[in-house]
Each structure stands twice: as structure tokens, then as C-alpha cells.
Amino acid sequence: PIKQDKLWFFASWRRIATDSVVPGSYFAKTGEVGTGVENQWIMNNMLRLTWQMNQKNKFSIYYDRYPKFKGHEANAGFVSEWDTATARRDPGHALYFTSQSKWTSTISNKLLWETGFSTNVEYLFIGYQPGVQKERGTPDWFTTIGKQDLVTLRAYDARISPANGIDPKAYTITSQMSYVTGSHALKTGVNWTFGDYVLEYDINGDMVQIYRSGVPDSVRVYNTPVRSNEYLNANLGMFVQDAWTVNRMTLNMGVRFEKFVAQIKDEKSGSGVFAVERTYAARKGLPSWFDISPRLGISYDLFGNARTAVKASFGRYMAGQTTSFPARYNPFTLQSDTRTWRDTNGDNLAQLSEIGPSNIANFGTPVATFRPDPDIKREYDLEYTAQLQHEVVRGFSVNFGYFRRGTHNMRLTKNMGWSPSDYTIINITNPLDGSTIPIYNLDPTKRANVDRLDVNSPDSELRRRTYNGIQTGFNARVKGFNFFGGWTMDRIIDVRCDAIESNAGRYAGTAAIAANNAPQPDFHWCDQSKLDMPFLHEFKLAGSYTLPWYGIQANVAFQSYNGAPLFTRWVLGASTRYAATAELCKCSTPGQLVVPNLTLATYPVDLVAPGKQYYARQNQLDMGFRKIFRIGKYSVSGQADIFNIVNSSYVKSQNINWRLPVAGEAFNTFGQPLDILQPRTLRLAAQIKF
Secondary structure: OOOOOOHHHHHHHHEEEEEEEEEEEEEEEOOOEEEEEEEEEEEEEEEEEEEEEEEEEEEEEEEOOOOOEEEOOOOOOEEEEEOOOOOEEEEEEEEEEEEEEEEEEEEEOOEEEEEEEEEEEEEEEEEEOOOOOOOOOOOOHHHHEEEEEOOEEEOOOOOOOOOOEEEEEEOOOEEEEEOOOOOEEEEEEEEEEEEEEEEEEEEHHHHHEEOOOEEEEEEEEEEOOOOEEEEEEEEEEEEEEEEEEOOEEEEEEEEEEOOOOOOOOOEEEEOOOOOOOEEOOOOOOOOOEEEEEEEEEEEOOOOOOOOOEEEEEEEEEEEEOOOOOHHHHOOOOOOOOEEEEEEOOOOOOOOOHHHHOOOOOOOOOOOOOEEEEEEOOOEEEEEEEEEEEEEEOOOOEEEEEEEEEEEOOEEEEEOOOHHHEEEEEEEEEEOOOOOOEEEEEEEEOOOOOEEEEEEEEEOOEEEEEEEEEEEEEEEEEEEOEEEEEEEEEEEEEEOOOOEOOOOOEEOEEEEEEEEOOOOOOOOOOOOOHHHHOEEEEEEEEEEEEEEOOOOEEEEEEEEOOOOEEEEOOOEEEEOOOOOOOHHOOOOOOOOEOOOOOOOEEEEEEEOOOOOOOOOOOEEEEEEEEEEEEEEOOEEEEEEEEEOOOOOOOEEEEEEEEEOOOOOOOOOOOOOEEEEEEOOEEEEEEEEOOO
């Protein structure tokens, strides 16, 4: 304490450094493919002060500043040239901190009031490696272009995505009051969050050059430089809840009133190769929603001995929102457009005369490609639960639960510039098994007519998401052992059959595709309710025990997760052909173009249905030891933790882009690991209390 029984402080410092191994990285200086290391660290500097104002009032503040550094950040899904194509995060261009103040007042032995204010700032800049980013408009800026190969997966010469600055600021005011009696526990309060969100993007040449086995294929152009600014006026929640106990039954009743208001602020961005100088006037009330969410829970002491409880609950939960809603409709959002490229002069530099037409009308102007329906509503989940908890013997309890959740008011994006009749269905042959896959080739005269309208899906038969899960667990304290564990079996069923485009992004069982106007890569399997999707299993076991030697506490944890969905994706282009023989292509047109007159520069298509292929199970064993030393008025805690004890090299991601082996090729990059589990790691920590 700074002053006995009046003012205390707590301070801590921590530095965590990890070197993540990235297999298959490319080193330009030696021309070799080896193992790259994502070198990174984070430092925490925290101070907390607590002031006991008087017997009934307490005030506390804390500040946590945490600088971060990442020397190399690989491009997900690509074999990055380590010295040029990786990103870099420098603490000199970043500011991370959180702070909070809180006042607690015990008004009476039944009434408690708490109020506080908190801030969260996380500015960072994800830039180029030193010397790679060039000054806009200079000759080097036009020639130092990032390059990627869709076949070999190499990324080289420069970044293949724009450098970007991210500057979110969030401020939160909270206040709540609790009134507790013998039969009631009433609580009411308010929570108001507001703040800015700024994004900036820039990239050499305003483009990335794309190849297939070293042959120029297309370019991805950007509307850089661009700066967007959204503002969250109010994420406001007001609630009241009561726990009412009558005999052996407890009712938990509550209701939450939610107001969400955001806007786009005044914006201005300079001109680029593919963008004009842009200005945009503020747009307020984007959106302005008010929703009411009821919650109800019931708990019943089945036998009246406080050992067996049956519980059930129902709740309405609104979809989480920040500034992502106005950002979706901000015309200053980063945009890209993949266009065809034919290197007619052979200089390996994409000139404007060599690039095909745009796929987006008015690209590079302050015209949003998405717009919301004026009556669009906020998505929400309805959740139902049923649980049974039982104390088998003193110190040992088990629980069983069932959980179901359904999503409502799901967003559907309609492209008003064309209709499903503007697609020509072309049946191609799946090179894995010879089955037929439909390809949706857009009328080339329509491809630039991008006018996407977001509405709430009117038909749950065509768009829905449901979750079902079963969970069991136990908690035990037996003869100095404290341990707990659990097993979960769950499944998500997604149906997205009312929109061919993939602009909705990632959802369960499907990967997001960054392509303009591209159909969903698994649209031919859009209804997962017909695919016999499996239940996935997760198991956890953890425990602690104080050893009989020197009072050392040992901790151990084992986790086993089902692997993530593993996709096998064929990225088609205008020049993609079937294998030369019927045996290899499993088709009747060996050597022919897969999709003659393909409208899009690239068309990704999944070859394996969702739910049929997953990464291997991830099993991880961790262990730790802790010892407390007492030296006079000081208490010193020392701790050592070992993660991934067995040093598993579990593959977290791999190259999913399928292709036939090329004659004379020593190595096919399909299936090549791109990210693996952190190796065995030792963490040492110490804490002093006085």
C-alpha cells in the first residue's frame, strides 16, 4: 500500500516473444525454399491504483500499455519471399492501450451502485519490409509490384495486399445498480460505447500481378490510396433483470433494450492509377436500430437437497455490431478488381493497354458497390438450452446440456445489375472423381453492372443457420486434486441457396473468396441440410495438484479439437485446360479448355463437398509448475509453463488449390503445409506482492 488501508497500487510488466515457424518460405537472396520465422513480441506495462475513499466508497483506475512488434508476417496461403513479400509491424508506428476508472458505492447492505469509464485504443500500421515500399508516383513505385502465382503459390518482389493503417478508438460508459434481498437479486444498468474507426490503405503501383506457373494471367487492381472513417454514435444497452427464488425454484427474468446508431464521417482521398480524387459528405443514421431482447431462465432443485438442479433458458441475442455496418456501405472502403492481363511486350510489367476491362462499373470513384435496404433489420439469434447438474458425491459433480441456436433476419445480398438468368450454366468434370459440377458463367455484358442491395432474407428455406450441441462435463476436488473436463458434440447447418455470388464472405463450412462477382465456390452444395454434415467433437481435461515437496503446485491440461474444414479448390482461368488424357482428367474432352469464354479472370470451385474433409484432430498437452516464496512482508510467485509438450508439428493450414502435376515437376505444391502449431514453448513468469 501507498497509504495503509487507504491507497494501494499494483504494477506488472510482461514480455512474451514467439518465433512462429512458416514452412515453405522463399528466400530471394539464396533462391532457396526453406523455413521462415515470424519473429514477434508483445510487452505489457500495467499500473492499477485503488483508493478506499471511505467505508462505503471505493475508486480505482488502471492503465495498460502494450507495445507490439512483428518483424515478418507471411501471406496466408502463399509461399512468401521473406525479404520482400512479407508484412512488418513496427511499435514505432503503433499505439495500444486500455484504461479504466470505476467507482463502487455500497449505499446499504442491500443496495450497491457501480459506475465507470473505459477506453481502448489499438492503432497499428501493417507495412512493407524496409526499403520495399516506394514513394507514390516515382519510377520505382510503378515497377516494384507485388507478384503472386496461383499455381506455385509464390508471392514475391513486394506485398500482395495493401499496406494498411488501422486506428480504432472505443470509449465505454457503464453504470449499474444491484438490490439483493433474501428472495430477489434485482439488477439494472446501462452500457454506452462510442468511438472512431479509421482505415488507410496504399500499395506500390496500385496493383498486384498474378501468374500461372510463371505465365502472366491477370492483375488485381486497387482503388488506393484510400482512407475511410466511420463513427459509432451509440451502442447503447439498458437492462433490468431479477433472480426470484421461490422454495426450490429460481426464475431468472430479464429484458435488454438496445439502441445502435452509426455513421460515415466526412472523407477525402487522393487520386491513384485506378481512382480519381474523391470526397464524400457525412452520412448519418447508418443504421439506426432499436431492439428489445427478452431473457428467461429457470432452475429447479429436483430433490430439495441442493445436489441436483434442472435448468432451462431462452434468450434473444442481437448480432454483435461495431462500425462494420457503415463500413460495408462506405464508398471509400478498399476495393479490388481482378482483370485479365496479356503481357504483349514481354517486359513483365502490366501496362494499362494490356489490362482487360473492369468488372465493376465506376470503379475508383466514390460510388459504393453495396447499399442497404432502408428497412433492413438487425440479425439475431434465438437460443434454447436445457441442462442437468448433479453432485454425485461431495466434491464431485457432473453436468449435461443441450443447446440450440437459430439465426434470424439473415442478410441477403441481391445484385440488381443482373439476375440468375444472366448466368449460363456450364457443366464441368470434377477431376477427382469424374462427377459433374455446374459452373455459372456470367454474361460478359453484365459483369460491370454491380449494384448490390442488402436485404433481410425472406425465405428461411433458402437461407438459414442452425446450431445444435450436446455438452457434458465434470468438476472434482478429491484428496488435494482439483480437476475438470468436458466433451462437446456439435454441428452447424448452413443453407445459402438464394444468392450465387460469394460476397457474403466466410460462413461455416466455406472459405471466403476475395473475388468480384465470383459465385460461391461451393454453390453446387449450397444446402448443407442435404449433405449429412457430421457432428464435431471436442474434449478438454485439466487439473492441478500440490506436490508433497516444497509446496509446488503442478498443473496439466489436455485439449483435443476436431480439425477445421479442409477444402480442395480448383481455381479456373480463361486458359485452364483438362489433363491431356481421359484417364487423368476423368472427362470426355481431354486437353480442352475447361470453361471456354470464361467471363471472370478467375473462378474458384470446390471439388469436395462441405463436411467430407477436415484437417487432422489437434491434440495438445500443456503443463506448468508454480511455487510461492514468502520473504518477510513479500510474497514472490514463480511459475514455469510448458506448452505443446510432445512438440507436435500439427498442420494448421495447407495449400488447398488443386492442380495436376506438371511434367518434369519435382514437387506439386497442392497440400503443402503453410502454417503449423507452435513448437514446444517454455514460459517463465514471476510476481511480487507486498
